[in-house]
Amino acid sequence: MKKILSVFLVVAMVLGVSSIGMAEETINITVFHYMAQATKQAGLEAIEQSYSELHPNVTFTNVYYNQGTDYFPQLSTALSSGDQPNIIMGSPGLYPDLVSEGFVMDLTDNETIKAMNLPSGDLGDVSANGKIYGFPIDFKSWGIFYNKTIFEEQGLEVPTTLTELNAVQDALIEAGIDPYVRSYADAVYGDIECRNTVWTRALDAGDTDVFEKLMSGEKKFADYPYFAEALENWKMRMTKPRTDDMSNTQDMGLEVFAAGGAAMRFDGTWAYGDLLSKEPDFEVGFFVAPIDDEGSAKMNVQVDQSFMVNPQAENADVAVDFMEYWLTQGIAWSEISQMPLNTGVVSDNLQPLVRTLAELKASGNIAHYGDFTMPLSTAFTTAWRAELTRFAESVLTGGDMTVEQCIENLQAAFDEVIELN
Amino acid sequence: MTAINPIRLDRKRKLTRYAIREHGGNILFMLPAFALFAFVVLVPFIQSIPVSFTDKKAIFAKQWNFVGLENYIKLLKSSSFQDSFLHTAHFTIVYILGANILGLALALMIWRSCRFNNVIRTLLFMPFTVSLVAATKVWSYVYTDVLMPLTGMPSPLGISSQVIYGLAAIAIWRDMGYCMLIYIAALQSIPGEYYEAARVEGANFWHEFKCITLPMIVPAITANVTLVLSWGLRCFDYSQMVINMKAAKTTAVFVYEYIFGNSRAGLGQAGAIILTLVLVILSNIVTTVLRKREVEV
Amino acid sequence: MAQTARSASVYFGKQASHPPRRGILRKALRVIVLLIIVGIVLTPFYISLLYSIKSHSDISLNRLAWPQEPTLNNYVRVIQENKYVAIGFKNSVLTTIPTTLILLLTTSMASYVLARYNSKFYKVMYSLFISGVLVPFQCIMLPLYVNIYNMGLASTNLGFIIARSGFQVSISVLSVTGFVKGIPRDLEQAASIDGCGRLRTFWQIVFPLMTPINVTQLVLNTLFVWNDYSTAVVLLREDSSRTLPLAQIIYFGENMTELNLAFAFFMLSMIPILILYLSTQRFIVAGIMSGAVKG
Secondary structure: OHHHHHHHHHHHHHHHHOOOOOOOOOEEEEEEEOOOOHHHHHHHHHHHHHHHHHOOOEEEEEEEOOOOOOHHHHHHHHHHHOOOOOEEEOOOOOOHHHHHOOOOOOOOOOHHHHHOOOOHHHHHHOEEOOEEOOEEOEEEOEEEEEEHHHHHHOOOOOOOOHHHHHHHHHHHHHOOOOOEOOOOOOOHHHHHHHHHHHHHHHHHOOOOOHHHHHHHOOOOHHHOHHHHHHHHHHHHHOOOOOOOOOOOOHHHHHHHHHOOOOOEEEEEOOHHHHHHHHOOOOOEEEEOOOOOOOOOOOEEEEEOOEEEEOOOOOOHHHHHHHHHHHHHOOHHHHHHHOOOEOOOOOOOOOOHHHHHHHHHHHHOOEEEHHHOOOOOOHHHHHHHHHHHHHHHHHHHOOOOOOHHHHHHHHHHHHHHHHHHO | OOOOOHHHHHHHHHHHHHHHHHHHHHHHHHHHHHHHHHHHHHHHHHHHOHHHHEOOOOOOOOOOOEOOOHHHHHHHHOHHHHHHHHHHHHHHHHHHHHHHHHHHHHHHHHOOOOHHHHHHHHHHHHHHHOOHHHHHHHHHHHHHHHHHHHHOOOOHHHOOOOHHHHHHHHHHHHHHHHHHHHHHHHHHOOOHHHHHHHHHOOOOHHHHHHHHHHHHOHHHHHHHHHHHHHHHHOOOHHHHHOOOOHHHOOHHHHHHHHHHHOOOHHHHHHHHHHHHHHHHHHHHHHHHHHHHHOOOO | OHHHHHHHHHHHOOOOOOOOOOOHHHHHHHHHHHHHHHHHHHHHHHHHHHHHOOOHHHHHHOOOOOOOOOOOHHHHHHHHHOHHHHHHHHHHHHHHHHHHHHHHHHHHHHHHHHHHOOOHHHHHHHHHHHHHHHOOHHHHHHHHHHHHHHOOOOOOHHHHHHHHHHHHHHHHHHHHHHHHHOOOOHHHHHHHHOOOOHHHHHHHHHHHHOHHHHHHHHHHHHHHHHHOOHHHHHHOOOHHHOOHHHHOHHHHOOOOOOHHHHHHHHHHHHHHHHHHHHHHHHHHHHHHHHHHOOO
16 A cells, blocks of 8 residues: 555656646737537648748647537636637627627728628628628538449439439439438437528528527417428438438448448538548539429528637737638638638639539529528527437337427427527 | 532543544544535535526626526426426436346345456446546447347437437446445345345245345445436436437536526526535435435344 | 455455355356356447457448457557647646545545544534535536636646545545444554554554555546546646546547547557556455445
8 A cells, every 4th residue: 555655656746847837928829619620620720830930929729629518618618717718719690698798809890801702691600780700711511412323323313303302212212222321410410401491491582580580489480381391301301211310420420421321411511521531532422402393492501610809818919810811811721621711712622522612602592591680599509409300310210290290399499498598 | 609629620621622622633634625625516516506596698798687586487497497307317217226236136146256256346347447428439339330230229329218228228337337346245244144044944035135135235225326316317428428319408418508508607507506406305315215224233 | 454354355255155055057057147248248348449450441341340450550540640648648647646645645534534423513524525426517617617717727737636636525535434434443542542643543543444445545536537527628728738538529529530549549548547447456346345335
């Protein structure tokens, strides 16, 4: 016992002495972010490094937290103790309290952002109460990734209407191939399967305030027919379930898809890099999921990486300067992270799909989240996704939940959140 | 009146002085541990109470209003908060039963000490050395990569009606070894003569178990149930692992979401205090009930 | 010393032995059942090991088969590519050792008093200590961080050591007090008659008698501190202060893209703990068994 104790003590002392920090005189910029992918983290470091080469006195500290569980809690804890990060990842709409408490800088008059001539949606995604609070770097979308090899072998064409998609699914099932591999253990997947229909229809109908009204309780899900339509479209795609659909995480699903275990996969563009890192030679195509037979579906666009500057932290001007640099010189970021820039700048080092996305967005035939008056807040997003997961579970496991019931459940869940607000 | 015995008085004074010295010494003995405990648990807990009576939104908000018991009333009425308690209770019951029944069954099989049994004990306790985060991640693969191909059944973590059992299985896997060790200790402390006497009277295994073993290990049951109860009711990591499954949201996760994620610090804190109260009351009841059944050897 | 000898003998089975009542067939059945259970319990370890020594393509091809070419490449990559591994390892060692030592000293003293005195004051103190087991961490996470930050101890090893010790006090007091109650008082009384001071009596007489539970506490607390994620994620914000469990969020985050690296990391962080556990398991098993029941 004494021996163990003394060994412990000696080790503790020796190591303890070596852990004394040193102060630095340079300017340090702290970036709070939730970019989980290694490629994105590498992209951030690359852009920081090239900025530091121009400004040798500026160094960076990146603080990563998992978005779903730790990011906002840790950010809030830091802010409430006076521990002030300089740059905060996220959109002001998602974190309205940051705006109301003055933790993010008003960028409405920022000359660099103005000069970019970004479309209203891009700015909408980084705005709250009509003011701009974030730098919109790049964007994401979602749709159906398909295995080109399987499509060629089966003689299938990329479907452009709902009927054609249905026929493709049936042909695949006929050939004994799973049409999709799904990942509903990750909450976001039910959400993106519905967005296509909801965003397109809502913006076409001019319901830019749909989410605002649902959150205030002024309107109900049943008031907007396209929620039921979205569920119907999604239900049609939930044909031929696999046993792993409900328990797959994004990664597990991608693994199956990359190995040729299914012909299609509804996924976000963020998964593209991961897919290629799993199977560099994978022949993959992408199309926007059709929502009817008239070709009404539009590509969804949502600003992905958005960064806000904290005016209460020291050296806020340096943080702004760095973000302006990123917004204008972001191609290095784009090449490493394979994320399409909002500015539309492309280079040869980008994957073909990334370039296609950038071009599609530039064409303007898109449904942009930023064109809604208000995004769903965290509490409502959680409720919305949990109900969609329940719907998926019921449909995939042969349960009896109807679209109407799901709409009712969604309404009940929202009412519950409203009541607690 | 004046006839006070000077010697007795002196002794009394000495006793008091001795008592002061003794208790003072005791307090000094407890002080370091208490200071740590107070700084980390007690003081923050007390600090957190006032917030639960306000409408504070984000935890970094600088302004808030006093709203009295409104948060508590809202929560007690809220069906999602009630549901979270049901899920927590469900999980805890399965967890307590599983960890204790399996722990006891294993203990009954290997309580005698021999080399083989000692090795088995060591192996069965190994899961307890794994962190919760790692345990949940590894198990999600056990379910999908082992169980699914073997049985053709989907992973319980994706099925609303099974998810609580799926999570409890992980918790039981991790902690039944701990319960088992405590049961082994209790079994070893039962004097062998009791069984001999019973056997002379022709008792079978079940009789022995019911009339000797069970009454004699009640202290171990108390210890295990109390500990597992407190772990179960505070269940957070397991539930957070399947965050989008409504059927598995526990109170601890609800509280965390409201304090931090949803920026309703006042409401969430009130939920945390209700949870703590329930924990204290429940574990007191359990301990009292079980203590009554303990027999002195 | 009597106590030490007793609990050791409990473990090695020289003490009570109930008469066995089974034939060879039942014996064999028992062994088979036990081996099956051990097999099930160890499955997650097998999977972790398997995935950590398979190459990526090997995992996707045939998940559960033994790898055609077992490789340590994943381990090498984790150590080389994850900049948090080295820092995390250093910080984990630097915080775990002091925390367990602090707990050893403080809780053994406190538990000694709590076990020996039965007046109301001590009962209340005991309940207070024990109630710490019941407070959900989410409830105190924020005030704790604010206090630690205001003391300038956020993202420092010292801050983490203090917080982690404070959390562990309750559960340690619970089991150590139970153990001390089982130690006979004769020796202490003899010592105090001989004019030994309180502190000396404790250190020279009682503390050595507590060795089994102390070793157990050292190891169990090492487990809890080494594996701690929730306290660490709150208190240790700066990269340079992060412990090993925080280094794994790179792999165990929302998008766990490199399964084999994740498992290699998991195995790496498990190895020190497993070595510690396997080399001290006799004492742990004996200590847990002797401490917990008498409470």
